[in-house]
Amino acid sequence: MTLDKGELAESSGEPDDYVPSQRRLDRERYRRARARRATAIGALSTLVTGAVLYLVVVNAPGWPRTKETFFDWGYAREAFPKVLEGLWLNVRLLLVCGAAVLVLGMLIAVARTLRGPVFFPLRVLAAAYTDFFRGLPLIINLMIVVLGVPALRLQGVTLDPVLLGGTALTLTYSAYVAEVFRAGIESVHPSQRAAARSLGLSNRQALRYVVLPQAVRRQVPPLLNDLVSLQKDTGLVSIGGAVDAVRAADIIVGRSLNYTPYIVAGLVFVALTIPMTRFTDWVTARMDRRRAQGGVT
Amino acid sequence: MSETPVLRMESVRKSFGGSVVLRGVDLEVAPHTVTALIGASGSGKSTLLRCANLLEEIDDGAIWLDGEEITDPRADQDAVRRRIGVVFQAYNLFPHMTVLENITLAPRRVHGVPRAEAEARARELLERLGLGGRAGEYPDRLSGGQQQRVAIVRALAVRPRLLLLDEITAALDPELVGEVLTVVRDLKDEGMTMVLATHEMGFAREVADQVCFLEGGVVLERGTAEQVFGEPRQERTRRFLRRIVEAGRL
Numbered sequence: 001m002t003l004d005k006g007e008l009a010e011s012s013g014e015p016d017d018y019v020p021s022q023r024r025l026d027r028e029r030y031r032r033a034r035a036r037r038a039t040a041i042g043a044l045s046t047l048v049t050g051a052v053l054y055l056v057v058v059n060a061p062g063w064p065r066t067k068e069t070f071f072d073w074g075y076a077r078e079a080f081p082k083v084l085e086g087l088w089l090n091v092r093l094l095l096v097c098g099a100a101v102l103v104l105g106m107l108i109a110v111a112r113t114l115r116g117p118v119f120f121p122l123r124v125l126a127a128a129y130t131d132f133f134r135g136l137p138l139i140i141n142l143m144i145v146v147l148g149v150p151a152l153r154l155q156g157v158t159l160d161p162v163l164l165g166g167t168a169l170t171l172t173y174s175a176y177v178a179e180v181f182r183a184g185i186e187s188v189h190p191s192q193r194a195a196a197r198s199l200g201l202s203n204r205q206a207l208r209y210v211v212l213p214q215a216v217r218r219q220v221p222p223l224l225n226d227l228v229s230l231q232k233d234t235g236l237v238s239i240g241g242a243v244d245a246v247r248a249a250d251i252i253v254g255r256s257l258n259y260t261p262y263i264v265a266g267l268v269f270v271a272l273t274i275p276m277t278r279f280t281d282w283v284t285a286r287m288d289r290r291r292a293q294g295g296v297t
Numbered sequence: 298m299s300e301t302p303v304l305r306m307e308s309v310r311k312s313f314g315g316s317v318v319l320r321g322v323d324l325e326v327a328p329h330t331v332t333a334l335i336g337a338s339g340s341g342k343s344t345l346l347r348c349a350n351l352l353e354e355i356d357d358g359a360i361w362l363d364g365e366e367i368t369d370p371r372a373d374q375d376a377v378r379r380r381i382g383v384v385f386q387a388y389n390l391f392p393h394m395t396v397l398e399n400i401t402l403a404p405r406r407v408h409g410v411p412r413a414e415a416e417a418r419a420r421e422l423l424e425r426l427g428l429g430g431r432a433g434e435y436p437d438r439l440s441g442g443q444q445q446r447v448a449i450v451r452a453l454a455v456r457p458r459l460l461l462l463d464e465i466t467a468a469l470d471p472e473l474v475g476e477v478l479t480v481v482r483d484l485k486d487e488g489m490t491m492v493l494a495t496h497e498m499g500f501a502r503e504v505a506d507q508v509c510f511l512e513g514g515v516v517l518e519r520g521t522a523e524q525v526f527g528e529p530r531q532e533r534t535r536r537f538l539r540r541i542v543e544a545g546r547l
Contacts, residue, residue, distance in 0.1 A: 195389035198350055199403035200379030200455065209402060213393050 072260045079252050079261035083268055086248035091272075093166055093234040093244070098227055100170045105177030110207070112178070113185050126178070133175035138233060142168045146240035165237030173230050180222045184215030220287065224280035231276060232269050245269065301364045303328050303459050303490045304349060309358035311341075311348055318344045320514035321358065326459070326507070329488040333501035333522070336511035337537060342494035343386075345511070346461045349492070350381050363458065379407060382452030386464040388444045390436040390451070396423070397432040400451045408455060415454070422450045426480055442473030449480055460484070462493035466500075498541050502526045510534045 057063060111119070111126040133141070145168035150159045158164065188211045196206035238247035245268055249261035304326040311319040318341045326332050334342040347353045349360060351367060351374050360368045367377045391399050400419040404410040410418075423429055426446045436444055445465055452460060462481065466474045478500050484491065485504050495501050501508060501522065508525040510518040518525060518534045529535045 191385065191387060191389045192391065194352055195383075195385065195391070197375075198352060198378055198381070198383040199451070200375055200407040201403060202375050205406055209406060210391055214391075217393060 068258075070259045070263055072258055075252065075256060075258045075260035076264050079249055079264045082248040082252065083245045083261065083265045086243055086245035086265075087268055087272065089162065089237075089242065089244040090231070090234040090269075093162070093169070093237065094227075094231045097166050097169045097173065097234070098230060100166075101173040101177050101226075101230065102223075104170065104174035106181055108174060108178035109181035109185060110212075112182055113207075115203070130175045130178050133172050134179070136172070138168070138172050139236060139239070141172050142236055142239055144168075145171070146237070161240030161242040162237060165240050165242055169230065169233060169237070173226060173233075176226050177223065180219050180226065181215065183222075184219035185211055187218060188214045217287075221280060221284040224276070224283060228273050228276045228280065231273055235265075235269060300328055302326055302361075303363060304492065305361040305364075306345075306349070307359050309345070309348060309360060310356045311344055311353060312356055317514055319348070319355075322511075322514070322516055324509065324516065326490060326492055328490055330490060330506040331485050331504050332492045332507045332509060333505035334492065334494040334509050334511055335496075335498065335501055335525075335537075340511040341514055342511055343463050346383070346463050346492065346494055350383050350461060351377055352383075375407075379403075379455060380458045382455065382457035382460045384445070384448050384452050384460070384462045384465045386467050388436070388441075388448045388468075390444055390448055392436055394435075395432070396428070396434050396436065396439075396447050399436065399447060400454045403451070403455050419450065419454055422453055423447075425483075426450055427476070440473060441469045442476045445469065445473075445477050446480055449477075449484075453484075458490065460489055460491045462491060462495075464494050464496065466495070466497055498526070498538075510537065512537070 060066075108126045108129060111122045112130075114123060142165060146161055146164045149157060149164055192210055192214065193206050196210040197203070201209065235244060235246040238244050238250065241247070243251075245265045249265040252261040253259055302325045304324065306322055306324040309319050309322040309324075310317070322341070322345060324332070324345075334345060336342055344353060348355050355368055358368070359366055362377060362380060366372065367374075391402070394402065397416060397419055400422070401410075401412070401415040404415040404418070405412060420429075420432060423432055426449065428443060428446055428450070431439060431443065431447070436447065439447065445468075449465075465481075466477050469477065474497070478497065481491070481493070481500075482504060493501075493505075503522075505522045508520060508522045509516045510525060510529075510531070512533055518529060518531045520530075524530075525534065526538065529538060
């Protein structure tokens with residue numbers, strides 16, 4: 001039973017003079033051959049699918065007209081710089097709203113997990129908030145805030161559609177993000193809180209140093225997902241007349257009756273979200289790998 | 298016992314929903330002694346420890362720490378927990394912190410010890426428990442035995458008055474049990490007051506000054522290790538020990 005502290009077991013991982021056996025080499029050769037075949041089949045089926053889609057669209061009876069109204073190169077070139085200029089507004093909205101959403105969402109999530117009768121009204125308020133704003137369609141929320149608030153003619157309240165639109169976005173998205181945070185907080189095993197409390201940490205300290213850091217880490221993928229979604233929904237502030245990428249396209253469409261600018265705006269948004277989506281995938285994959293390596297997460 | 302006991306429990310009762318786990322437990326732990334709680338799984342050993350640390354609120358009875366009633370609703374629970382160290386069966390280390398951060402969290406945040414001082418003490422304790430090189434590692438890179446020793450260091454870092462050990466070897470591979478028990482043995486030699494729930498009967502017999510056999514929610518038999526293991530007075534204690542012997546655990 002008794003072990004000297006010096007001889008406590010450590011696993012050894014020293015290199016030896018291992019030479020792969022023929023069996024291993026055969027297996028690897030087989031796997032490589034199969035991988036090559038799979039790649040070839042994949043490439044072929046992609047080509048065929050693409051060709052079929054192309055032929056179906058191009059041979060559609062309305063294609064020539066559609067091509068003119070939606071894919072006009074001239075209008076595309078005219079719209080692109082304007083749309084890009086508008087996009088700067090979307091990016092700024094994303095940054096400001098994203099930060100506000102994270103802070104507000106966290107506050108609401110924490111409010112919902114507070115215990116004790118003192119916090120009852122706060123808990124109810126937070127729950128009501130998330131229920132309401134998760135259920136309310138964003139477009140209606142935007143119309144109420146962007147069009148309804150100025151109609152009140154309150155002194156000192158802004159009429160700026162960008163500010164109002166940003167407020168509406170923040171209201172809706174902080175409700176989503178609060179639920180993401182709350183799920184994270186609840187996913188931290190109670191034994192972690194017990195360990196923290198047994199060390200003498202107060203409830204607040206346990207939350208701050210032990211529960212929240214683990215909760216946030218786990219929720220990074222779904223949070224990024226909501227940010228990608230917020231990024232494209234910033235396009236909706238155009239309903240209040242703010243000149244963002246969508247509105248910039250709108251202006252040209254209204255003048256020319258050609259829809260190409262919408263396509264340009266759409267593609268620009270896609271181009272903006274792709275890096276974010278890839279980043280999300282990368283983070284998720286990295287976290288999965290970590291989890292697979294170490295037991296306790 | 299002339300000295301004030303470090304821990305005293307009187308008629309402690311605790312139930313979860315309909316099931317009564319403790320139905321009137323009395324216990325006294327003198328300073329610088331080791332008390333072993335033995336008994337079948339579900340006999341209430343862990344619950345008793347959790348109650349002593351106020352992680353569970355008791356239904357009835359009272360608990361004193363150094364003569365001060367801690368089950369008084371006016372008592373400051375955080376202050377009480379600061380004086381009691383706990384080591385859990387599943388280690389419960391914080392996975393997002395390094396070994397050093399795990400250990401210095403409470404000294405720094407609860408006791409306001411400056412970082413450098415807290416880290417110095419942590420390193421000294423790690424060194425003593427044979428974990429000198431592990432300060433910067435994350436818990437999931439360590440073996441079970443190493444994790445449990447870190448958990449012990451974490452509990453010791455705040456210089457607790459009393460250490461509660463809840464089946465700290467139950468989750469370990471047999472060959473790792475020894476390294477953890479060695480640490481407990483050393484702590485006993487240093488005069489640490491400890492209460493441990495355990496299935497390691499041989500170990501309980503060796504280190505415990507007092508052995509309590511829990512069954513049916515009460516302390517059915519208590520005495521020195523020699524008495525409880527050598528000549529148990531209660532039939533049910535004898536039956537329990539016989540089963541343990543048959544299972545090859547004593």
